[in-house]
Amino acid sequence: MTPSTSASADAPDPRRTAYDESFPAPAKAAIVGVGLLGGSIGLALRRRWPEIEVWGTSRNEARRRLAVETGCVTRAVADPAAACRDADLVFVCTPVGKIAQHCTALAAACPSRTLLTDVGSTKRQLVAQIEQDPRAAAMFVGSHPIAGGERTGPGHARADLFQGKRVVVTPTAQTDPARLRQAVALWQTLGSEVLQMSPETHDRLLAGISHATHFASCAVASILRPDELPLVGSGWRDTTRVAAGDPQMWNDIAMQNAGPISQRLGDVREALDRLIAAIDSGDSAALLQLLTEAQTLRKSLPAASAEHAPRSGHPENVSAARTDPAPGD
């Protein structure tokens, strides 16, 4: 259950040394869905292998043009199958609800040597779907880069988006060992620290550290009346920040990872019930213990380095902002 890192100790500069030279340098990569992540993969690949051909796809013409103009890809087309023809690497970067069908369709359009991967933030369900197709199963290794940014689209892509970030790779019993090694080496080459775990472990872990947090934040946000909003302080702003996220994207994630998310939201509800019970009964001792446990856990979080959390402007090593008087006496 504890994730294990597969980063090799003797790779001080992963960009230069991690890619396993027993795999040939890729001549062509395809990125299905050139958004922030797909675009950043393109930039990172082109920085590492300046000769590489990178084809990107989008159904949106303006986005295709932008992907080429920003150098994320060398060529952009609408048809995923056309982009993947002869590709050594294929990255499926669409919303999670569409990843499995893309992978299955594209496996048939690619040469059998192709490494097929994705960037979806859920894994169990889509990996299981892909593995129902033997050809796709043999070519696919699931990936989830824990990286992103406030802004979306190829216009905000960065070649160093994965530098120092974690990427979870989710092999199964059906995964081809050579392709797994290739996927690990590839993400390390793009600067990431690679963790390996099963799709099930990934989904349980992400349900806690990301998905349930998102839905709980939405629950907190939703209780305010619009006329109360102008009075909120920085505490409410931060606690509910993620609730501004795209409903369709989070709906897709919930549908792909319902069980673990529901279980973790149940944990939040139980924690809430304990707090409410302590407050209702005036049980200071119980409340203090619950608050101290939460504080201890939160304070034990390693400080965000500039690389790991560039979006968060406030330092993590100061105590919580308060709209309340500092105890002065």
Added chain:
Amino acid sequence: MTPSTSASADAPDPRRTAYDESFPAPAKAAIVGVGLLGGSIGLALRRRWPEIEVWGTSRNEARRRLAVETGCVTRAVADPAAACRDADLVFVCTPVGKIAQHCTALAAACPSRTLLTDVGSTKRQLVAQIEQDPRAAAMFVGSHPIAGGERTGPGHARADLFQGKRVVVTPTAQTDPARLRQAVALWQTLGSEVLQMSPETHDRLLAGISHATHFASCAVASILRPDELPLVGSGWRDTTRVAAGDPQMWNDIAMQNAGPISQRLGDVREALDRLIAAIDSGDSAALLQLLTEAQTLRKSLPAASAEHAPRSGHPENVSAARTDPAPGD
């Protein structure tokens, strides 16, 4: 229920014009508990009236020394009654659990002309306690500046901490109208926008925009196992930031405002239940609606100006940070 502002339209520079000159300029102020808020009040008073004497109190000797060295007060003593002798203005800036007893005791030690106020983030219970003492009731006007900072103590005090911030003033039927006008004028003079509402309305409002948010954030934080922590992203960091706050301070707030906080936490639990039910039943339409409502509310929040939320480094006008792929297709 809707708070009404009492800021006068013809006061473009509140520092210079708001103080009602029908009240004499204060010759002496006392600040019981010189922390961040108390210290900032001292600095702001001394900037407005350079001749004013400001006495501060703390039980902690190092803090008393610091309060004088940083210019927050002109003199620091351990005994609140000694500090308040002959004071025109008394600000009680202790933790909320101690404000009422301080106010009652200090009313007896002050001249009858004194304006007695506080900065507590709960109001109903402490105002009711104070009003059981007729002398204290006649001198007291409850205040709650919605301002603060990550750091505590007079070493982080700032003369402009209240500039552009909201201060809620909570008169009751027993409040002396002249003292109420004086309290409003005083906070305006320190640069604040003053809202007036009853202690009950204040506590219900704050339960939603601040207190319940804090406890819900603690509930979210508390479900993670320590071994999951190193993998969290910026979403978890922000959603749980306030959970690092002082348990004793929040315990005091919960005990002073138990009813409204419990009710608002019940609202969070109901919102959570609706999300869990939609996820469990795979009801995408219901889930999308709940997520869209939360998103709409969160996005309607006015962007934080530098003055209103100086602590929050990330701009509010960008969409939520994500660890997930931007929908690329």
